[in-house]
Amino acid sequence: MRNFDERSITAAVCERVAQASDPHARQISDALVRHLHDFVREIEPTQEEWSQAIAFLTRTGHMCDANRQEFILLSDALGVSMLVDALNHRLPGGATETTVLGPFYVQDPPELPLGANISPGLEGVPLLVTGAAAGSPLAGATVDVWHSDGDGYYDVQQLDDDHGLAMRARLRTAQNGAFHFWMIMPAAYPIPNDGPVGEMLAAQGRHPYRPAHVHFMIAAPAHEQLVTHVFVEGDAYLDSDVVFGVKDSLIRPFAEMSAGIAPDGAQIDQPYRHLHYDFVLAPQRHTA
Incomplete structure (x- = not known):
């Protein structure tokens, strides 16, 4: 076969x-x-x-x-990542x-006990996270x-700033499935936009921002692994997340709390925020 044209090829x-x-x-x-x-x-x-x-x-590969x-x-x-996610998570x-x-996920993060501060020494508004x-x-x-x-930066974006890996951890739930830990309030941030993707967004008339959120990956035997975020209620970018990742069920208030005894029993001497979210994992699907 030869002599192909714009249709026959x-x-x-x-x-x-x-x-x-x-x-x-x-296929x-x-x-x-x-x-x-x-x-x-x-x-x-x-x-x-x-x-x-x-x-x-x-240039994308070189970056x-x-x-x-x-x-x-x-x-x-x-939007391809969210499309693939939707196709692979038709959950009950x-x-x-x-x-x-x-x-920005890192394999094998440091394992810390329940109640730990996963962002020690970093400036910011303290945030207590509780859930199950x-x-x-x-x-x-x-x-x-x-x-x-x-300021919207992850540890892997500034490993040369003496902190090394921070603001991440692996915890294990208690007998009743509960967990709690401390961190600092996250911020809305732009995805790295100094490369080809940033050029594309500018050409499309789009901003590069994600609303503030906390990442969770939860795994348990006989259940589907859960990868999700919890977003800060009221964030300016909830309706224009550059990666299309926001869902209403994942938005929660990060409640303003006064100094005193926190829900986990800790004595806090300054105002802080509190996020509570209970996660439900789907039963593991059996494939042939």
């Missing part, structure tokens, strides 16, 4: 990829070719624009390192809703938490 490429021995690889390749070709036919890019597109993807994943940012900012009613993992792996109480469930500081 799609069928020719699909015929070639149909030779893939793996059915799923064949993926066929769909990719068809949709990509339709996109190009709709846009009708010039040769210069196509070269710019290749250069954009090349990736151990502490920054520009392709995850691209997926997030185009009553289960806590999921949202994106984000680019609820439904049927899940004792010993692992609760990974991480958050930004009061």
Whole structure:
């Protein structure tokens, strides 16, 4: 086959990829070719624009390192991460809703006891977080938490500032499924926008901000792992989150509290905030 034109080339490429021995690889390749070709036919890019597109993807790859994943940012900012999340988490009613993992999770965070301060020595408004792996109480469930500081930065964005890994921990729930810990109030923040993704957002007339939130990853035997956030009620960016991750069920008040005895029994000598959220994990799905 030869002499392809703007229409016939799609069928020719699909015929070639149909030779893939793996059915799923064949399905993926066929769909990719068809949709990509339709996109190009709709846009009708010039040769210069196509070269710019290749250069954009090349620069996106060059921005990736151990502490920054520009392709995850691209997926997030185009809503693809949340689409994949939605397709993979068609959970039963009553289960806590999921949202994106984000680019700042760190494997094997430090394990701390219940009641610990996971952001010691950092300036900010103290925040007490209480909650439970609820439904049927899940004792010993692992609760990974991480958050930004009061200026909107994560530890991995400023490892050279003497703090190292901070504002993250792994806790284990008590016999009744409850957990509690202290941190500082997170802030709304821009995703890293000094690279290709930032250029894309500017070209699209979009801001790079995420509303303030706390990340949670909760796991227990015989249950689906939960990856989610809890967002600060009233944040200015709840309706325009750059990664489309906000859901109404995940918004909570971070209540203003006066100095005194906190709900966990700690004596606090300054005003602080309190977040309470009970998480419900879905039963593990059995696949063939």
